[in-house]
Amino acid sequence: MDVSGVKVPETVNDAFFARVQQPKEGEAGFFNNAEKINPDWLEKRKAVQQQVDTSLVAACEKVPHMLAYLKSKFALQKGMAPHLMKF
Secondary structure, eight states: OOOTTOOOOTTOSHHHHOOOOOOOOHHHHHHTGGGGSOHHHHHHHHHHHHHHHHHHHHHHHTSTTHHHHHHSOOOOOTTOOGGGOOO
8 A cells, every 4th residue: 555645744753742741640640630631732633633544544545445444353263373373
């Protein structure tokens, strides 16, 4: 599949995926962390993700049956060893 046509914004780089260091506040701080997320930052990330997804879906539509393949479930049955499978 040719993904050279997928448009990735320039803002997507290593700094985009870097974690923001948060002070440790114990268990209560961990569960209340969602309230501290900046909504503007979250909306920008959602917009970038939407751009990449739209571009990637367009690239997948060019390959016959690719979207159906990617949507199909993968499951292992009893006795199947994933490390021995050949694709």
